[in-house]
Amino acid sequence: MDGARIFLIRPTSSVQELKEVPEAMPSDGFLWLALERDSLPRHLDALQQHLHRLTGLMLLDLHVSDLLNVNLPSHFDYTSNYDMLVFRRLGDDEVKTPGAGAGAAAPRDTGQDDRHRTGLAAARRLRTVPVGFVVFDKVLLSIHPARCSVLHAYIARLNMLKSHEPERRAAGMPVSTARLPDSPAELMLRVVSLIVDGYLDLRKALTRQLDRWQQGLMRTNARFDDWNGLLQSRQALHHLYDICEDQRGAMTRWMDVLEDWPQPADGEAQHQHDQLLVRSRDVIEHIGRVSHHVRLLEQSAETAIQIHFNIQNNRTNDVMRTLTAITAVFLPLNLIAGVFGMNFEFIPWLHTRNGFWWSLAVMALIAVGLLGYFVRKRYLSSNDV
Numbered sequence: 001m002d003g004a005r006i007f008l009i010r011p012t013s014s015v016q017e018l019k020e021v022p023e024a025m026p027s028d029g030f031l032w033l034a035l036e037r038d039s040l041p042r043h044l045d046a047l048q049q050h051l052h053r054l055t056g057l058m059l060l061d062l063h064v065s066d067l068l069n070v071n072l073p074s075h076f077d078y079t080s081n082y083d084m085l086v087f088r089r090l091g092d093d094e095v096k097t098p099g100a101g102a103g104a105a106a107p108r109d110t111g112q113d114d115r116h117r118t119g120l121a122a123a124r125r126l127r128t129v130p131v132g133f134v135v136f137d138k139v140l141l142s143i144h145p146a147r148c149s150v151l152h153a154y155i156a157r158l159n160m161l162k163s164h165e166p167e168r169r170a171a172g173m174p175v176s177t178a179r180l181p182d183s184p185a186e187l188m189l190r191v192v193s194l195i196v197d198g199y200l201d202l203r204k205a206l207t208r209q210l211d212r213w214q215q216g217l218m219r220t221n222a223r224f225d226d227w228n229g230l231l232q233s234r235q236a237l238h239h240l241y242d243i244c245e246d247q248r249g250a251m252t253r254w255m256d257v258l259e260d261w262p263q264p265a266d267g268e269a270q271h272q273h274d275q276l277l278v279r280s281r282d283v284i285e286h287i288g289r290v291s292h293h294v295r296l297l298e299q300s301a302e303t304a305i306q307i308h309f310n311i312q313n314n315r316t317n318d319v320m321r322t323l324t325a326i327t328a329v330f331l332p333l334n335l336i337a338g339v340f341g342m343n344f345e346f347i348p349w350l351h352t353r354n355g356f357w358w359s360l361a362v363m364a365l366i367a368v369g370l371l372g373y374f375v376r377k378r379y380l381s382s383n384d385v
Contacts, residue, residue, distance in 0.1 A: 003039030
């Protein structure tokens with residue numbers, strides 16, 4: 001099948017990539033069938049035949065529809081024969097620039113500065129695509145988007161484990177904690193954990209982005225005008241929180257089913273079951289960390305906006321207080337000028353030789369006295385001083 005990767009995993013010995021689906025289930029180990037979503041409709045009949053030959057089971061039509069649905073949120077479902085988990089991961093749909101590294105986005109010429117484009121990069125990375133897992137007793141079927149980076153990354157990790165694990169066993173060295181998966185369920189959890197790690201890395205980008213918004217909002221000597229970018233960032237945080245909640249709900253339902261599995265018959269089976277529980281709790285804990293961090297970022301963004309408007313209100317109050325003080329200085333001067341501007345024939349100092357200069361002196365004395373009083377009361381200074 002084109003667009004498919006087939007692996008035979010023997011937990012105690014090796015990993016072997018196969019060109020074709022075997023005719024029968026191997027006596028030891030399990031199979032991993034990784035398909036691209038675009039190739040699933042073309043090979044659905046062949047896939048159902050392979051699954052029926054290997055496990056005696058077939059996928060339900062509704063679950064096939066779920067695996068093909070690119071808009072399906074993270075969720076978990078089960079039957080008496082297999083379990084199905086759909087888990088959304090960060091997409092790989094950024095436009096690549098020639099010569100740029102993986103994941104580099106090609107900026108468009110929109111007339112905006114580089115800082116604005118960089119500020120929205122993390123929001124653009126929140127485009128997610130679903131990855132589907134169907135867990136049988138001895139087969140794991142996974143449905144990935146085309147050119148899935150998570151799939152390639154975990155295959156590379158499997159190849160690394162394949163090259164080191166037998167050497168350590170042959171040399172009598174203790175087996176490292178990075179071992180081959182014991183079952184299809186554990187393999188699924190490892191891939192899911194790799195997906196969640198992408199969200200953990202995204203937290204750093206979102207934090208740096210929010211720091212830039214906060215610095216812009218806190219500047220008192222510059223006008224913040226990138227409200228569109230800030231709104232998109234807040235929407236991205238809310239979207240990420242919804243994604244985490246869907247993921248947490250799916251993993252919680254998986255945990256409930258996992259705990260209801262039949263009691264293991266021996267110590268090795270009990271150990272494998274405990275490994276699944278521990279890995280499941282670890283994935284849920286990582287999702288919780290992302291969700292908690294997103295909530296903190298949302299609160300920080302809201303606090304920064306409130307502080308920004310408080311700063312603007314304080315600046316407006318300072319300006320109004322200064323204008324009011326200046327107006328208060330000139331009010332008595334206007335009163336004096338208005339009195340001497342009356343059209344009466346007899347006004348004191350009106351016909352005096354030095355009356356004009358005495359009036360100016362009195363007006364200047366009043367102005368200086370009021371200015372000194374207002375400065376002492378800090379009516380002419382900013383609250384930031």
